[in-house]
Structures are given as C-alpha cells and as structure tokens.
Amino acid sequence: MFLNHFEYFAPKAPEETLELVGRLGSKAKILAGGTDLMVVMKAKAISPEYLIDINGVEEFKGxxxxxxxxxxxxxxxxxxxxxxxxxxxxxxxxxxxxxxxxxxxxxxxxxxxxxxxxxxxxxxxxxxxxxxxxxxxxxxxxxxxxxxxxxxxxxxxxxxxxxxxxxxxxxxxPEPAQKSACRYAYMGRRDAMEIDCVNMAVNIELANDSETVMEVKLVMGSVYPRPLVSREVPALLIGQKLSDELIEKAAEAAQGEAKPIDDIRASAEYRREIVKVLARRLLKEAYAAAKGV
Amino acid sequence: MDKKASKSKWNLTPEGWNLEGVPAYQDEKRYTQVGRSVPRVDGPIKVKGEAIYTGDMTLPGMVYGKIKRSTYAHAIIKKIDYSKALELPGVLTVITGEEAPNKWGIVPQAANETALAVGKVRFYGEGVAAVAALDEETAEAALELIDVEYEPLPVLLDPFESMERAKEVLIHEDSPGNILHEGEQVYGDVDKAFAECEYVLEREFHTNYPQHGFLEPHSALASYDPQNGHLHLWASTQVPHYLHRQMSIVLEIPMNKIRVTLPAIGGGFGGKGEAAASEFVACLLSRKVGRPVKVTYERNEVFFTNKGRHPCHMKVKMGLDKDGYIQAIDFDNTMDKGAYSGWGIVVLFYTASMLHLPYKVPNARFRGRSVYTNKPSTGAMRGLGGVQPRWAMECLLDELAEMMGISPYELKMKNAIESGHTCINNMFVPHTEYKKCLQTAVEKSGYLEKHGKLSFGKGIGMAGGYYITGTAYTLYQNYKPHTSVMIRVDTEAGVTLFCAAADIGQGSNTVMAQMVAEEMGIHFEDVNVQAGDTEIGAFDLGSFASRLTYAAGAAIKMACVEINQKIKETAAGMLGCRADQLIIKNREIYSMYESKKRLPWEKAVEAYTSINGSLVSLGNFSPPRRKGIDLITGNRVQGANIGHSPTFGFSAQVHEVEVDVETGRIYVKKVTEAGDCGTPVNPMSVEGQVEGSIMFNLGACLYEDQKLDAEGKHLNPNFHDYKTPTTMEMPEMDTNIVESYDPTAPFGVKETGEGAVQPTFPAITNAIYDAIGVRFYNLPITPEMVLKALKEKKTTSCDCKCSKEC
CATH class of the missing domain: 3.30.465.10 (Uridine Diphospho-n-acetylenolpyruvylglucosamine Reductase; domain 3)
Structure with a gap:
C-alpha cells in the first residue's frame, strides 16, 4: 500500500500553480484534500509523476x-x-x-x-x-x-x-431566484461513511402566483456516469401547478431516465426504485419550500 | 427508601448490618470493590493515543515481513520462483510453505493449516511466500517479483455444491465428501414427541458471512536470538497460550524457549482466537535472518484471512403441546467451514448444544455437518455456535406463539428454565434469572402494549438468549487447571497479580484487579496486574468462551486464602487476638468482636515481609466436566463436554424498528435489554459489553456480509464496502442488569460478553415482522430484500395474522 515515487511541488500563488500545471500537464495530479487521490494512488490505480499541492495557495480557498x-x-x-x-x-x-x-x-x-x-x-x-x-x-x-x-x-x-x-x-x-428552493437527498445503507447508491437534487422556481412551476431541474447522482439532468421532468412540470398525481408521473419519468448499474452497493433494480422515491419526496419538499410553506 | 432500593444488597444500616439482619462480616455478598464502576485501567492511555500496540513497536535492527498472496481460491502451486525478489536490494530472504510444513490448528484432532500454503492454495489470498526486507516498501516491491505458477482447480464456494462435487474435486485429500466432520445427537424420542404435539412448525434459516471488524489488524513482531535459541513474539492475539503451543509445533522449538507477550490489543471478538499466519511468518523470518521481524496486515489481508462466523443452513422443526410447552426440536445444520478446520468441530457441536437452553426441551435431535469450501476459514466469532441456532429458535417461537394466539412473551416465560436445571443432554445450569430478564425487558419496553398494535412500518420484537461462562475442557487432551494466578505481596510493589490472561479490550485486567482487591480487603487502586505474557504470568487458556472473569475469579479467591491467612496471623500477634476473628476490609485489619483492635493492613504486610520476605501465593481453577459423563451410568454422553460450562449468562432484548416501506431501510430505534450476568464486577464495563454486543449483531443482522465473486475473490475486503453500522445507526439503548447472584460462582459472577449478542438477530427479525408482516429467513436483511418482499406481498393476498392494514 505504498505510493509510487513522485516529485512534490507546493506552490504559493495561483500563477505559480498554473505554470506548474502548464509545464507538467497530465503527468501531474493536483493535491488538495487527498482523501480520494491518496486512496487511488495507494491502490496503484494511478501513479502520477508529480503532485502539485495547492494547500499553500490562499486564493484557491474561501x-x-x-x-x-x-x-x-x-x-x-x-x-x-x-x-x-x-x-x-x-x-x-x-x-x-x-x-x-x-x-x-x-x-x-x-x-x-x-x-x-x-x-x-x-x-x-x-x-x-x-x-x-x-x-x-x-x-x-x-x-x-x-x-x-x-x-x-x-x-x-x-x-x-x-x-x-x-x-x-x-x-x-447564481443567486437563487425568488420563490425558488433546492433540496437534496440520498439513499445508502447507512448514514455516515457512506457511498450513496442514489443521490438527487431538485431545484424548483415558481411563478408569481407561488404555485405554477416556472423552472425545475432534477439531477440524479450515482445512476449514470455523470450527474444526470432529467429532461422529462421539466417537460412534464413547467407551467403546471403540482399535484400528487403529477409528482408521481414526474417521479416515474425520472425513474425511466436513470441508467444505473448493478454493483456491490446496490442492484440496478433497487436504484431505479429509489430514484422514484427520492424524486417524489424531493419534488414535494422543494415545491413546498419554494411556496414558502 | 422505596421497596426496591431496600432490597438491594448494597444497602446497609449505619452499624454495617444489612436489612435482613445479617452482620456485615457474615454477608459474603456485601462487596466494596466488586460492583464498583471503576474506569478501565487501560482506558486513559488508549483514549490519549499513548497505548503501545504491536504495530507501534520497533526493535533495534528490526526488519519487515510481507506475505505474497494467492490470486486463486483453489489451485495447485506448480512453481514459485523468487530469484528476482532476492536480487532486489534490501531484500534479506524469501520463504515458502515447504520450510515449515508442520500442520497447526486449535483443535489438534483436525489440525490442517500450515504457516504458508504447501503445494496447494485453498482460498483467495492464502499466503504462498513471504519476504523479509529492510523496509516495508522494499518488502512490498519484492512481492511483485515473486512468480507463482498455478494450476487452477474448480472453486467450491457453496457447502452443498462442495458436497455434491466431492467426487470430482476434494479440498483436502484426507476429507472425503469435503466434510470436516458430521455428527448426530439424539436425546429422547423425537418422532414420538412430534406425533403427540398440537403445534408443529418447520422452517429453513440461512445466515450470512460476517467477520469481526476489530480495529487493530493482525500484527506480530518476532525476535529470535541465534545465540541461545530463544524466540520472543509480541502479537495481537486473544490466545497467548494456544499461539505459544502452535508456534512450538510449527517451529519445532520447545515451549520453554518461546515467550509470547501481548502489547495493547485493539479488539478480537474471536478473530484473534487462533494463531495467525502473520505470527508464524514473523517467527520463521526472524529465525532465518537473525533479526527482529515485524508483520502487520493491511485491512484487506485481514479480510482475506479472517475467521468469521460460519454461514449456517438450518432446517428447524419445533413442536409444542396444546398448552404451549416445547416437546421436541429437530435441528439439521449444514455449516460453511471455509478452507481449513480451525475451531470447526467445536462450533458444530456448540450449535447442537445451544438447542437445550434457555428453554426446557425434553426431546431433541441434532444432525449437522461442517463442510469445506474455498473461502477464508470460518471460526470463532462473538457468541460462537450460538447466534445462528438462537436466531432460528427465537424466530420459530415467535411464529409458534402466533399460531397459538398467545404472546411470544407468554410462550417464552412458560418454557424458560429455572435455577438448578439439568438439560436432557446433561448440561447443568446452577443458577438463572432468565425469567427476570424476560420480564424486565418486556415491562420496561412496554412490549405487551405495543406488540401487534403499532402502525404499519413500525414494529416491536423480542427474543432471549444465553451463553456459556467458560468451557469445560482444554482443546487438547489435558486435565490441567484452565487458569492459574500468582499473587505477590510486599512493601515494594504492593500487591501484584501475575496471570497470562489476555486483555483484548474486554477489560479483564480491570476486573481481575477488582476481584483481588475485594478478596484481600484492599482497594482496586492498590493492585497491579501483570498479564498477557506467557513467561511472567501463570498459565491461562485465553480470552474466548466468555471464560475469564469466572475462571480468574475462582483462581484469585484460592490464591488469596493463603495470603489473607498469613497476614491475619501476623496481625493477630500484633493485636493480641485470634487470626480467625480478624476481618480485612478497606485496608484495615480488625477484630470482628473488638472493633478497637485494629491496625492498617500495610503494617501487617510490613511486619510479615520483614520476617519472611515477599508473600507469594498461587491459585487455580479447573471447570466441572459434568456434561461429558453420565453421573449415574458412567457412560460418555453424546457431544461430550462441548457446550458445558460452570454457569451461564442470560439476556433478553426488545427491539423497536421503523421500516421505510418506500426505500426498504430498517431503522432500529430503541433497544431494551435485561441481562443476568450474575454479580456485575464492574457495572460500567458490563454496560459497555452489552451495548457493544447489541451493535455487533445489529451490524451482522442488517448490514454486514462478505461477498465473493464466482472465483472466490473478495468484492468488499475493506470498510468502505463491508458496511458496519456507525454511531449514526446506534439506537437508543436501555440496558438493565437484573439482580442476580450465582452462589456457586466466585463473587457470584457470570459472563456478559457474549450472551447479549444472542437475542439481537431474532429480536430485530421479529420486530420487522411486527412492522411489515414479512418474516425473513435469510441474513442480512437488506433494504432490497424488504422492498422485494413488500412487492410480493402486494401481489399475493396477505395471510399474515398481524392486525395491520397491509
């Protein structure tokens, strides 16, 4: 479980950092917290020749x-x-x-x-x-x-x-719009030290009537190679006042869009189930929050 | 003073009389040091990070050992070429299995493990070679330079497949059928009893494959002295003696030239209850290079070589008469042994023995087999042999109660044993407060008011259990005492207890000091403990089977007889009274009749030692062997002494769960426990043990399972994907120590480290049934299983008798 040998740089300023990044290119990895980087390096999944430690650069924090x-x-x-x-x-x-x-x-x-x-x-x-x-x-x-x-x-x-x-x-x-709310939820086996089997965020913006959906963005994690932005949920909900039936329909639509895999953490089938549950819960929660209830 | 408090044995009148009118000096239950919640002696340094574990140690000239591990779960080793590794600068030596082919195993009749694989590997990650190098990094690099040529064999991961394909492939050439051992135990006329039963139920239960999850990985530091042939091993083990013995066999060095020392130990839970390859390899390498060698496992190596809990495939049938009294049990158990024998035979027959308690069972039949597979060997894990059958039996009783239309509590109380119970297999229970445990847990939790009455998704379940307080025999044929202690008293070191017992974090050093102090009439703080060293301490069998408090307590009481007598005789001369009239309490010696005649305890010690020198005494403990022999006929009893114990601890638990019926997640919200641990020597420590026990099996019930792919390779050999519950999952706990005193036990003590793990699986499983009307017969119970079951339930009509709108 030893790291490969690498050269270590600890720049103090953004320009110095960018100069190093420019010079070393893909042979270098940036070290910030190291909580993921060290793990993959120990597992020999990657063996960078250079590490650029940016913890000394104040401009990158805050x-x-x-x-x-x-x-x-x-x-x-x-x-x-x-x-x-x-x-x-x-x-x-x-x-x-x-x-x-x-x-x-x-x-x-x-x-x-x-x-x-x-x-x-x-x-x-x-x-x-x-x-x-x-x-x-x-x-x-x-x-x-x-x-x-x-x-x-x-x-x-x-x-x-x-x-x-x-x-x-x-x-x-961006500054959150008036009458908008974003909510996040996850599902895993436990509530700490967990890698989610599904996570999700829903951002809802309402019209002046505080009921009609003007914008909605539903994003799913852990069910696609990258954060998956639902296309069908906005198509179903924009311009609508939300009801339980509509929310259920939207949740099912999100479920249909998710492309999860089977792995040690959960089966694809279970993940799809959870997409629906989280979508339903988050749409309700974010809608209520946007309405200011 | 309320009624309950006035009954407590700790309450005394100002004159020192207890309320039953017994003079204090005649009341042996009136303890001052036993029953004190003193902080653990090892607590502060561990919390401050100052405790020294094996991995923290370095010796002059020390080098590092690493083990090359098999990438096949079952294969013939054709060739090992380590010439390139030897060429790497910094590499001192490489060894392979052939250099130490002697077989070891904690049960000598079935010993079949070697330090490193010889000719064949039987599980993924088995050690095939080992390197000693100047630093760890070089050692690790050297492993990559060792070429091993394998001829893969079929991989058998399921015990039923293993038996079925035994003609085609054998895991051990000397074990036909791929069976380590099979056995039958029949007591009474089971078939006749079933025929007469009013209620009969048969179910199949399948348990999972959890491992211990101790924090400190295996670590061993060996120092062989080439001048005098002595070997000193520092190791993270629960069983210094068995390790000592196995080391002597494998290295062919007499035991008196081997010394095993335990630094601080970061937990074991049974997983360090056998010798480990790390220990053999460190010793072999040290002997070869003539320098100290340290081998510390990575976490994945702990998983590869773990000796976790046996997956059990159980068919259980139970019959009750019309009044609900248990008449017969038929139990068939197929155990997944993994690659090597280890504790196997013992665990097999423990599952047989567990049928006989804590209920009265007049007829019982056990059939079982322990089957080899190409997995890490299963072995001892907290509650060994008890957890799986207890789960099955307590779930079955819950179902039977429903069949009868009575409360599971009523059914269990009806059948619960009482003090002085002799089981049909000859097991004898001198004392029990099991009914009090059931009653306390049920009353305090409001079980009867809630059971069957909570809303859908919420449930409450109860279960009971018990465990042994030590074993009846050594694993190799010998009648020696299981624990010996030596106590030395003088004016220099004060009072020092010498015992080779292993404090693996369970707190034995603390309770041993409390018991010495109690027996000698001094304070806990006055006692030094020298433990965990086979050369300094007197003999002890090891930390397993929840044996140590009882065994050490008995040995301490015996050792103190002579010491107290000599101190009293000296004091008697000084005070001018008879020795047998003297009491030692609270560091003072005084006459029970003339209380003015008194002197400080250390004055008497000073007087004694100035004449005679240090005062030293020995004590020991041998357990009763009652179960193995029929006392009337003199015949050997089936199952011999396995399962027998000087006394037994009991626990009852009520778990309250909430099931998220949309996601399937199960939240254990509250646990109410009541335990009979006899006299709690250290109540705070008991609480820790009980809470730890519940979390331990809450983890194995709902979260933990080792997963292997079809080739036997681990899929989750890390704490990332092998999920143990965290503090976030810890329920509210109400643990209660019921008043109990076993008059046959030293200080009235019993076990507490393993009894409380027993009811956890069934209490949770029964609570889930109460919540959603689904009974689970497979572990762990995962959210996916819950969702699937709920879906199936929706499509079929609900025939459960729970009174819920499901």
Missing amino acids: IFCEEGKGAVIGTNTKLAEIQFSEAIKAKYPALAYAAGEVGSSQVRHMASLGGNTCNASPAAETPTPLVAMGAKVAVSSLSGDRELPLEEFILGVRKLDLAEGEMLTKFIL
Missing part, C-alpha cells in the same frame, strides 16, 4: 457570498467549511447538506469541494446539488480562464473537460 450576487467558492474550500458556513446554509441549504454527508467528519475537514467534483465519481455528493442550482466552474490556465456549466465539465467516470495545462479554480453559484 467562500465569497454576497447578498444578491450568488456565491463564489474556491476550489480548495474544505467541505466542512461549506457544511458549517452560515451564508451557504442560508442561501444554498442543499449544498451545505450534501457537503455534510460526504464521508466522515475527518474526511470533510480534509476534502475540498473541487476534489469532490474532479474525482468525477458518479456517486459524488456535491456535484448533484451544484448542477441543480446551475453552478458554473471556472477553469484556469496560463492563457486565461473559461467558464462552463458544471454539468458540461464532468464528462463521465473520472473524466473531465480539462485540457492540458488547465485546472479547476472556482465554483460560481
């Missing part, structure tokens, strides 16, 4: 949350900081909740938000609510930054839209 202006979260912000941030809990409760469900307390104090995305595990907790809320990521390189929606950044299992010399530097969260 939550910048201003009234009316959404939020910007640095890639190396610890999940525990997000979990306990009063600003995040108030504005993005689904994200705070999801961050608090990752691994154990020890893990959350090490692991970063960027790492949870860049590990690109289908079962990751935080990408699901982030995608539901319409978060974008900033990808930086020496030649500049580009922004893209998170759902386009994660391409598949351990696959990211990241060119040579690029790294993820921050998450940009």
Whole structure:
C-alpha cells in the first residue's frame, strides 16, 4: 500500500500553480484534500509523476457570498467549511447538506469541494446539488480562464473537460431566484461513511402566483456516469401547478431516465426504485419550500 | 427508601448490618470493590493515543515481513520462483510453505493449516511466500517479483455444491465428501414427541458471512536470538497460550524457549482466537535472518484471512403441546467451514448444544455437518455456535406463539428454565434469572402494549438468549487447571497479580484487579496486574468462551486464602487476638468482636515481609466436566463436554424498528435489554459489553456480509464496502442488569460478553415482522430484500395474522 515515487511541488500563488500545471500537464495530479487521490494512488490505480499541492495557495480557498450576487467558492474550500458556513446554509441549504454527508467528519475537514467534483465519481455528493442550482466552474490556465456549466465539465467516470495545462479554480453559484428552493437527498445503507447508491437534487422556481412551476431541474447522482439532468421532468412540470398525481408521473419519468448499474452497493433494480422515491419526496419538499410553506 | 432500593444488597444500616439482619462480616455478598464502576485501567492511555500496540513497536535492527498472496481460491502451486525478489536490494530472504510444513490448528484432532500454503492454495489470498526486507516498501516491491505458477482447480464456494462435487474435486485429500466432520445427537424420542404435539412448525434459516471488524489488524513482531535459541513474539492475539503451543509445533522449538507477550490489543471478538499466519511468518523470518521481524496486515489481508462466523443452513422443526410447552426440536445444520478446520468441530457441536437452553426441551435431535469450501476459514466469532441456532429458535417461537394466539412473551416465560436445571443432554445450569430478564425487558419496553398494535412500518420484537461462562475442557487432551494466578505481596510493589490472561479490550485486567482487591480487603487502586505474557504470568487458556472473569475469579479467591491467612496471623500477634476473628476490609485489619483492635493492613504486610520476605501465593481453577459423563451410568454422553460450562449468562432484548416501506431501510430505534450476568464486577464495563454486543449483531443482522465473486475473490475486503453500522445507526439503548447472584460462582459472577449478542438477530427479525408482516429467513436483511418482499406481498393476498392494514 505504498505510493509510487513522485516529485512534490507546493506552490504559493495561483500563477505559480498554473505554470506548474502548464509545464507538467497530465503527468501531474493536483493535491488538495487527498482523501480520494491518496486512496487511488495507494491502490496503484494511478501513479502520477508529480503532485502539485495547492494547500499553500490562499486564493484557491474561501467562500465569497454576497447578498444578491450568488456565491463564489474556491476550489480548495474544505467541505466542512461549506457544511458549517452560515451564508451557504442560508442561501444554498442543499449544498451545505450534501457537503455534510460526504464521508466522515475527518474526511470533510480534509476534502475540498473541487476534489469532490474532479474525482468525477458518479456517486459524488456535491456535484448533484451544484448542477441543480446551475453552478458554473471556472477553469484556469496560463492563457486565461473559461467558464462552463458544471454539468458540461464532468464528462463521465473520472473524466473531465480539462485540457492540458488547465485546472479547476472556482465554483460560481447564481443567486437563487425568488420563490425558488433546492433540496437534496440520498439513499445508502447507512448514514455516515457512506457511498450513496442514489443521490438527487431538485431545484424548483415558481411563478408569481407561488404555485405554477416556472423552472425545475432534477439531477440524479450515482445512476449514470455523470450527474444526470432529467429532461422529462421539466417537460412534464413547467407551467403546471403540482399535484400528487403529477409528482408521481414526474417521479416515474425520472425513474425511466436513470441508467444505473448493478454493483456491490446496490442492484440496478433497487436504484431505479429509489430514484422514484427520492424524486417524489424531493419534488414535494422543494415545491413546498419554494411556496414558502 | 422505596421497596426496591431496600432490597438491594448494597444497602446497609449505619452499624454495617444489612436489612435482613445479617452482620456485615457474615454477608459474603456485601462487596466494596466488586460492583464498583471503576474506569478501565487501560482506558486513559488508549483514549490519549499513548497505548503501545504491536504495530507501534520497533526493535533495534528490526526488519519487515510481507506475505505474497494467492490470486486463486483453489489451485495447485506448480512453481514459485523468487530469484528476482532476492536480487532486489534490501531484500534479506524469501520463504515458502515447504520450510515449515508442520500442520497447526486449535483443535489438534483436525489440525490442517500450515504457516504458508504447501503445494496447494485453498482460498483467495492464502499466503504462498513471504519476504523479509529492510523496509516495508522494499518488502512490498519484492512481492511483485515473486512468480507463482498455478494450476487452477474448480472453486467450491457453496457447502452443498462442495458436497455434491466431492467426487470430482476434494479440498483436502484426507476429507472425503469435503466434510470436516458430521455428527448426530439424539436425546429422547423425537418422532414420538412430534406425533403427540398440537403445534408443529418447520422452517429453513440461512445466515450470512460476517467477520469481526476489530480495529487493530493482525500484527506480530518476532525476535529470535541465534545465540541461545530463544524466540520472543509480541502479537495481537486473544490466545497467548494456544499461539505459544502452535508456534512450538510449527517451529519445532520447545515451549520453554518461546515467550509470547501481548502489547495493547485493539479488539478480537474471536478473530484473534487462533494463531495467525502473520505470527508464524514473523517467527520463521526472524529465525532465518537473525533479526527482529515485524508483520502487520493491511485491512484487506485481514479480510482475506479472517475467521468469521460460519454461514449456517438450518432446517428447524419445533413442536409444542396444546398448552404451549416445547416437546421436541429437530435441528439439521449444514455449516460453511471455509478452507481449513480451525475451531470447526467445536462450533458444530456448540450449535447442537445451544438447542437445550434457555428453554426446557425434553426431546431433541441434532444432525449437522461442517463442510469445506474455498473461502477464508470460518471460526470463532462473538457468541460462537450460538447466534445462528438462537436466531432460528427465537424466530420459530415467535411464529409458534402466533399460531397459538398467545404472546411470544407468554410462550417464552412458560418454557424458560429455572435455577438448578439439568438439560436432557446433561448440561447443568446452577443458577438463572432468565425469567427476570424476560420480564424486565418486556415491562420496561412496554412490549405487551405495543406488540401487534403499532402502525404499519413500525414494529416491536423480542427474543432471549444465553451463553456459556467458560468451557469445560482444554482443546487438547489435558486435565490441567484452565487458569492459574500468582499473587505477590510486599512493601515494594504492593500487591501484584501475575496471570497470562489476555486483555483484548474486554477489560479483564480491570476486573481481575477488582476481584483481588475485594478478596484481600484492599482497594482496586492498590493492585497491579501483570498479564498477557506467557513467561511472567501463570498459565491461562485465553480470552474466548466468555471464560475469564469466572475462571480468574475462582483462581484469585484460592490464591488469596493463603495470603489473607498469613497476614491475619501476623496481625493477630500484633493485636493480641485470634487470626480467625480478624476481618480485612478497606485496608484495615480488625477484630470482628473488638472493633478497637485494629491496625492498617500495610503494617501487617510490613511486619510479615520483614520476617519472611515477599508473600507469594498461587491459585487455580479447573471447570466441572459434568456434561461429558453420565453421573449415574458412567457412560460418555453424546457431544461430550462441548457446550458445558460452570454457569451461564442470560439476556433478553426488545427491539423497536421503523421500516421505510418506500426505500426498504430498517431503522432500529430503541433497544431494551435485561441481562443476568450474575454479580456485575464492574457495572460500567458490563454496560459497555452489552451495548457493544447489541451493535455487533445489529451490524451482522442488517448490514454486514462478505461477498465473493464466482472465483472466490473478495468484492468488499475493506470498510468502505463491508458496511458496519456507525454511531449514526446506534439506537437508543436501555440496558438493565437484573439482580442476580450465582452462589456457586466466585463473587457470584457470570459472563456478559457474549450472551447479549444472542437475542439481537431474532429480536430485530421479529420486530420487522411486527412492522411489515414479512418474516425473513435469510441474513442480512437488506433494504432490497424488504422492498422485494413488500412487492410480493402486494401481489399475493396477505395471510399474515398481524392486525395491520397491509
């Protein structure tokens, strides 16, 4: 269970980091919390020649949350900081909740938000609510930054839209709309140290009448190689006032879209069942929250 | 003072008389040190991270050992080429199985394991070679350079398939049918009894394949001295003596030249109840390179080599007469033995013995077989041999009560044994408060008010159980005492207890100190304990079978007789009275008739030692062997002494569950337990044991299962995917120690470490039935199983008798 031999860099500034990323390219891995990276390296799944430890770069950390202006979260912000941030809990409760469900307390104090995305595990907790809320990521390189929606950044299992010399530097969260709410839920065998067999987030925005759905985004985790954004749920629900029957129909639609696999954690059949249950529960919960009940 | 408190044995009048009018000095139950909730002696250093485990140790010149593991579950080893490994700088040596072919096993009649595989591998991950190198990294790299050529054999993972295909492939050449052992025990006329029964029910039960989940992986540090041929082994084991003995057999070194020392141990639960390959390999490598060698397992190696609980495939039939009294049990058990024998025969016959308690069973038939498969060997795991049959029997009783239309509580109370019970298999129970356990758990939980009356998805279930308090014989033929202690008293070290007992985290060092203090009339804090070392401590058989408190207690009482007598004689001379009139209590010696005649205990010790030197005494304990021989006819009894014990502990549990009927998840919300552990030597420790026991089997009931693929390769050899419950899953617990005192036991003690694991499976299973009207006969009960069962229930009409809208 020993790591391969690698060269270790600990840059102190973003430019220095980007210079290293540009120079070392795919032979390098970025070390933030290391809670996923060290595990896969010990298992010899990957053996990078270089590690770039970004923990000394202050600019990559922190939550910048201003009234009316959404939020910007640095890639190396610890999940525990997000979990306990009063600003995040108030504005993005689904994200705070999801961050608090990752691994154990020890893990959350090490692991970063960027790492949870860049590990690109289908079962990751935080990408699901982030995608539901319409978060974008900033990808930086020496030649500049580009922004893209998170759902386009994660391409598949351990696959990211990241060119040579690029790294993820921050998450940009839009200000939640008036009369909107996002909720997150998961299912696993236990309530800590768990890899979810399904997780899900639902973001609902209502019209001025506080009843008609204007926007809805349902995102499923752990049932597809990347966060799966439902197409059918918005088609069914936008412009509608939600009823139990409609919610049931939408939940069944989500169930139909999910493409889970069988593995040691759960069967595909069970996962599909759970998609329906979580979709039903979350649609009800988010709808009620958006209505302000 | 309320009525309950006034009955307590701890309440005394200001004059020191208890309320029954017995003078304090004649009341042997009035303890001051036994019954104290003192913090564990090993607690603070463990909490602070200062305890030294084997893995923390380094010795001068120490090197590291690693084991090359098989990538096949069943294969002939054609060739092992380690020449490239030897060329790697830093590699000192490589060994293979042929260098130590002597077979070892805790049950000598069936010993068939070797330190490393010889000629053939029988489970995935079995050791085939081992390396010693200057550092761990080099040792690990060297393993990659060892080439092993295998000829794969068919992999048998299911005991029924294993028996069926035995003509085609044998796992052990000397075990025809792939059967380690099969046996039958018949008591009474079972068929006749069934014919006369009013209620008869037969069911099949299948248990899962959990392992122990102790935190500290196996670790061994061996130091062989080439000058004098002495071998010193530090190891994480529960059984220093059996390890000592096996080491002598495998290494062909006399036992008096081997010393086994236990540093702090991070749990065992039976999983360290046999010697381990790590220990043999460390010793073999150390002898070969002449330097200390340490071998510490990774977690996946613990899984590969674990000796977890036997999956049991049980057919159980039980019959009651019209009044609900049990008349007969017919029990057929096929046990999945895994690759090697280990504790196998013993576990097989424990499952037979478990049928006879804690209810009166006049007729019983057992048929069982332990079958080899290409899996890690199953072995001892908390509640050995009891958990599986207890689950089956308590679930069956729940069903039978429903058949009869009475409460399971009523049925169990009706059949529960009482003190002085002799089972039909000759097992003798000197004392029991089992009925009090049932009654307490039921009353405190409100079981009768809730059972069958909660809303759909919520349920309550009850079950009882018992366990032995030590065994009746050593595993090899010998009549020696099972525990010996030596106590030394002087003015330098004070009071020191020497015993080779293994404190594996269960707290034996603490309770032994309490019992010494009690017997000598001093304080727990005055007693030093030297344990876990085969050279320093007097003989002890090991930490298993919940034996240590009873056995050590009896040996301590015996050792203290001589010490107290000598101290009293010395004090008598100093005080001018007779020795037999003296009492030692609270570090003071005084005359029971003239209380002014008193002196501090240490003054008498000082006087004694200044004349005679250190005061040393020995005590020992041999258990009764009553079950093995029929006392009237003198004939050997079927099943011999397996299952017999000096006394037995009891537990009753009520579990309350909530089932999420949409996701299938089961939440155990509350557990009410009542246990008969005799006198609780350390009530706080008892509470810890009981809560730990419940969580242990709550895990195996709902979460834990080792999964292998079709080739026998592990799918979840880590705590990521082998899911144990966490503190988030811990229910509210109300554990109660019922008042109990076994007059035949030292200080009135019984076991508490394994009795409370017994009722957990059936109490949860019965509670799930109460919640959703589905009975499960397979473990673990997973959310997927629940959903599937609920779906099936919807499509068929509900014929369960639960009064719920399901």
